[in-house]
Amino acid sequence: MELLVTTLTIFVLAIFVGFEVISKVPPILHTPLMSGSNAISGITLIGAIISAGSQYTTLTTILGFSAVVLATINVVGGFLVTHRMLEMFKGKKERT
Amino acid sequence: MTTALVNIAYLIASALFIIGLKYLSHPRTAVRGNLLGAAGMLIAIVVTLLNRRIVSFEIIIAGFILGAAIGTILARKIQMTGMPQLVALFNGFGGGASVLVAGSALIEAAGKAHDMPCQLTIAGVASGLIGAVTFWGSLIAFGKLQGVVPEKPLRYSGEQIFKSILLLASLAMGAWIVIEPSTVHFYWILVAVASALGIFLVIPIGGADMPVVITLLNSYSGLAACATGFVLGNNVLVIAGSLVGASGIILTKIMCKAMNRSLTNVLFGGLGEIPESAADADDVYGGKVKATSAEEVAMLLETARRVVIVPGYGMAAAQAQHAVRDLFNLLESKKIEVEFAIHPVAGRMPGHMNVLLAEADIPYDNLREMDEVNPTFEQTDIAIVLGANDVVNPSARTNPKSPIAGMPILNVDKARTVVVIKRSLSPGFAGIPNPLFAADNTLMLFGDGKKMIQDLITALKEG
Numbered sequence: 202m203e204l205l206v207t208t209l210t211i212f213v214l215a216i217f218v219g220f221e222v223i224s225k226v227p228p229i230l231h232t233p234l235m236s237g238s239n240a241i242s243g244i245t246l247i248g249a250i251i252s253a254g255s256q257y258t259t260l261t262t263i264l265g266f267s268a269v270v271l272a273t274i275n276v277v278g279g280f281l282v283t284h285r286m287l288e289m290f291k292g293k294k295e296r297t
Numbered sequence: 298m299t300t301a302l303v304n305i306a307y308l309i310a311s312a313l314f315i316i317g318l319k320y321l322s323h324p325r326t327a328v329r330g331n332l333l334g335a336a337g338m339l340i341a342i343v344v345t346l347l348n349r350r351i352v353s354f355e356i357i358i359a360g361f362i363l364g365a366a367i368g369t370i371l372a373r374k375i376q377m378t379g380m381p382q383l384v385a386l387f388n389g390f391g392g393g394a395s396v397l398v399a400g401s402a403l404i405e406a407a408g409k410a411h412d413m414p415c416q417l418t419i420a421g422v423a424s425g426l427i428g429a430v431t432f433w434g435s436l437i438a439f440g441k442l443q444g445v446v447p448e449k450p451l452r453y454s455g456e457q458i459f460k461s462i463l464l465l466a467s468l469a470m471g472a473w474i475v476i477e478p479s480t481v482h483f484y485w486i487l488v489a490v491a492s493a494l495g496i497f498l499v500i501p502i503g504g505a506d507m508p509v510v511i512t513l514l515n516s517y518s519g520l521a522a523c524a525t526g527f528v529l530g531n532n533v534l535v536i537a538g539s540l541v542g543a544s545g546i547i548l549t550k551i552m553c554k555a556m557n558r559s560l561t562n563v564l565f566g567g568l569g570e571i572p573e574s575a576a577d578a579d580d581v582y583g584g585k586v587k588a589t590s591a592e593e594v595a596m597l598l599e600t601a602r603r604v605v606i607v608p609g610y611g612m613a614a615a616q617a618q619h620a621v622r623d624l625f626n627l628l629e630s631k632k633i634e635v636e637f638a639i640h641p642v643a644g645r646m647p648g649h650m651n652v653l654l655a656e657a658d659i660p661y662d663n664l665r666e667m668d669e670v671n672p673t674f675e676q677t678d679i680a681i682v683l684g685a686n687d688v689v690n691p692s693a694r695t696n697p698k699s700p701i702a703g704m705p706i707l708n709v710d711k712a713r714t715v716v717v718i719k720r721s722l723s724p725g726f727a728g729i730p731n732p733l734f735a736a737d738n739t740l741m742l743f744g745d746g747k748k749m750i751q752d753l754i755t756a757l758k759e760g
Binding site for chain 2: 202204205208211212215216217218219220222223224225226227228229230231232233234235236237238239240241242243244245246247248249250251252253254255256257258260261262264265266267268269270271272273274275276277278279280281282283284285286287288289290291
């Protein structure tokens with residue numbers, strides 16, 4: 202129970218931090234912000250690694266492996282495509 | 298490594314996520330923000346690989362290689378016009394991973410202990426429910442944006458009741474698993490019902506409402522990761538998940554406000570439901586629409602001092618952004634002031650137009666937000682509307698009975714001359730005629746967006 206309360210505390214505080222940090226995004230950055238935060242939500246990868254690596258049963262290993270694949274696509278693809286977009290924004294600034 | 302050290306590393310990763318997101322919301326620091334986020338992720342992954350519970354690395358590494366290869370190919374090959382569907386797809390994968398991880402953790406916990414703590418089952422159920430809705434909802438959104446699933450809103454009688462039954466069924470099943478943890482294998486049935494819910498939630502929503510759907514699903518993918526964090530008792534998942542959940546909710550609110558609609562209205566009905574009567578369109582357009590030619594518009598542009606271009610989804614569909622850049626450069630070389638007016642919900646995802654124009658190398662100093670550009674239309678000689686419709690419909694301002702009444706619009710009708718480039722007079726997503734097309738100061742340039750812009754450039758060069 203004590204652990205639950207601690208986790209809940211962290212959860213609520215993190216929500217507030219999230220609102221505070223992203224309250225004023227200029228529309229120009231809406232798409233990169235979405236794909237960048239999307240990549241961060243691939244953090245489930247950490248849980249997937251443990252599932253796939255601890256090999257508790259064949260089933261959990263298969264589930265873990267599939268989760269590693271999905272989450273890695275999310276993380277790698279998300280950060281890369283965000284970078285690609287942001288480079289486009291940056292490129293022009295230097296030329297003008 | 299001791300647990301304390303691992304947790305400190307996770308804390309560092311969480312801090313990097315927060316700073317990264319902070320930086321992502323300012324143009325100057327955005328690149329650094331994204332890199333910081335990636336660095337945080339790398340730290341979290343490396344530390345997790347040192348976990349003592351991991352007995353074998355082959356499977357993890359195989360998963361990494363496969364996932365990284367697919368992710369890299371998708372991220373490199375995607376065209377900028379396809380960005381909304383790619384984000385939807387990645388989003389769905391994150392949600393799907395949460396479902397699998399929570400399922401696997403529940404199986405393991407059920408095998409090891411006889412009484413499962415309710416924290417575990419509640420969080421597992423939440424993760425399965427939100428994750429499955431995110432996964433399937435995102436796949437349907439992807440299908441709609443890619444044109445695989447009909448983009449039109451698919452509505453049917455009893456729709457709301459059907460969706461409510463699915464939601465209640467999945468909640469009831471979740472409650473049952475929490476009360477009776479021995480039935481934990483029902484988790485997969487819960488996931489199946491939640492998957493159906495995800496599909497039927499998004500299927501009825503039309504293409505132009507996708508910005509709201511994508512931001513909401515983005516938020517859900519964060520919350521699913523967060524719930525998985527509760528299952529595993531892992532703080533970095535909880536923190537990263539809540540940050541993404543919060544950012545998604547903020548963007549959803551911005552999108553809804555830009556359409557003057559509530560979230561409930563977007564999700565459960567509203568626009569595009571019943572097509573307006575055809576007679577209505579005749580009343581508005583009858584004999585008042587003036588068609589023009591590229592040559593005529595080119596002549597007008599020659600004498601203009603200030604031109605505002607209003608891009609919409611039509612520009613993306615016609616892949617016209619590079620032609621637009623050429624027109625922009627040509628006009629600038631003739632000392633004509635050119636700006637772009639961007640409505641917050643133009644396109645299929647938040648910021649869609651900005652990304653396309655940036656891809657075409659149009660300086661972002663020339664992109665104007667709605668509130669900034671609206672007061673300047675009166676001093677604008679020519680407003681060129683390219684593939685936008687509802688966001689420039691003056692009925693939103695003038696006709697309180699219109700379905701889009703009160704929606705903030707770009708006041709292009711205040712410009713001296715409005716040129717609308719469009720294939721036909723067909724209505725936009727809201728399904729209503731646009732009085733702008735019949736206004737005295739409006740000229741219609743009928744045709745494909747890209748072709749018309751190219752014709753304009755040719756006419757300008759010849760003139």
